[in-house]
Every structure is written in structure tokens, then in C-alpha cells.
Amino acid sequence: MVGNQAPLFALKDTGGRTVKLSDFSGKVVAIDFWATWCGPCRESTADLEKLYRKYRDRGVVILGISMDSGGGAVQKVKDFAEKNNLTYLMLMDDGKASASYAVYNVPATYILDRNHVIVKIYKGYMTGLGEKMGGQIEQLL
Numbered sequence: 751m752v753g754n755q756a757p758l759f760a761l762k763d764t765g766g767r768t769v770k771l772s773d774f775s776g777k778v779v780a781i782d783f784w785a786t787w788c789g790p791c792r793e794s795t796a797d798l799e800k801l802y803r804k805y806r807d808r809g810v811v812i813l814g815i816s817m818d819s820g821g822g823a824v825q826k827v828k829d830f831a832e833k834n835n836l837t838y839l840m841l842m843d844d845g846k847a848s849a850s851y852a853v854y855n856v857p858a859t860y861i862l863d864r865n866h867v868i869v870k871i872y873k874g875y876m877t878g879l880g881e882k883m884g885g886q887i888e889q890l891l
Contacts, residue, residue: 756781756866757850761815761841764828769841771866774811778890779862780883783843783853785817786830790875791857795836797880798859801887802838808891809864812838817848817856859883863890 756779760770771779782798784791795814802812814836816827827840841847851860861870861883870886872879 751852751860751868752871754868756860756862756868757847759844759847759850761844761847764824764831764840764842769813769839775866776809776864778805778810778864778887779866780810780812780887781815781851781860781862782812783815783817783848783851783858784856786826787818788856792830792834794857794859794875794879795830795834797883798838799834799836800880801883804884805887805891806838810887810891814838814840815843815847816840817843817853819843861886861890 756771758771760768763769780801782794784795786792798812798814818826824842827842831840855874857875859872860868863869869890
């Protein structure tokens with residue numbers, strides 16, 4: 751998938767608003783597929799938040815796409831984000847978005863350039879993920 755145009759999606763955020771990848775045209779985007787039930791995913795949200803705070807004023811968007819499902823999924827994600835002071839955008843996967851990105855395990859993080867071409871994929875959690883992603887983002891700015 752690296753080198754390919756990122757698949758488009760339109761997903762609901764935790765407030766019920768529809769958010770499209772195309773809303774962030776011309777911006778570097780990091781998409782993190784994750785879930786509240788995934789320990790490594792929860793760990794990586796702190797790194798993603800630090801990156802978001804560092805780069806948001808430079809045209810970088812971070813989208814957390816939660817793969818939580820079931821009746822209370824939206825509230826679980828809202829509660830987790832609030833408890834952990836996460837300010838980047840949280841979206842709810844519809845099953846189609848994760849499938850179009852071939853996500854079979856979480857976390858899976860995709861870095862897109864300003865034209866929304868996939869330039870890097872991080873599968874699974876790794877120590878220092880934030881630093882690695884920061885270096886990648888710097889190259890794209």
C-alpha cells in the first residue's frame with residue numbers, strides 16, 4: 751500500500767458528525783486504527799497526542815479510528831479520550847474503512863503526505879513510535 755493513494759472514507763466522530771479524509775486536503779495526515787480494549791493501542795495514544803500538539807499548527811492532522819464496536823462503543827471512546835486528555839479527532843470505524851486499509855491487527859498507523867499518498871505504515875506498537883513518526887512528519891512538511 752505504500753506509494754498508493756490512501757483509500758477515501760467518511761466516518762462519524764464521537765459527536766456524530768461525518769468526517770471525510772478529503773476534508774484534510776493539502777495536510778499531512780496520520781491515521782491510527784486502534785481500540786480501547788487493545789493495551790498497546792492505549793499506550794500509543796500518548797505518543798500520538800504529543801505529535802498532534804507539536805504539529806497541529808503546521809498543517810498536520812491525526813485521526814484515531816476506533817475499531818470498538820457494540821452499543822456503548824462511542825461512549826467508551828469518548829470516556830477514554832477525555833480521561834487521557836486526547837484532543838486529536840476520534841472517529842468510529844464502520845468496518846469498511848479498516849477493510850480498505852487492510853487492517854487486521856491494531857494498532858496500525860498510516861502516514862499520508864499532503865496529497866494523501868501513503869508514505870509509511872507502522873503495524874503494531876513499538877517503543878519510540880512517536881519519535882519515528884515525528885521524523886517522518888518532519889520530512890513531509
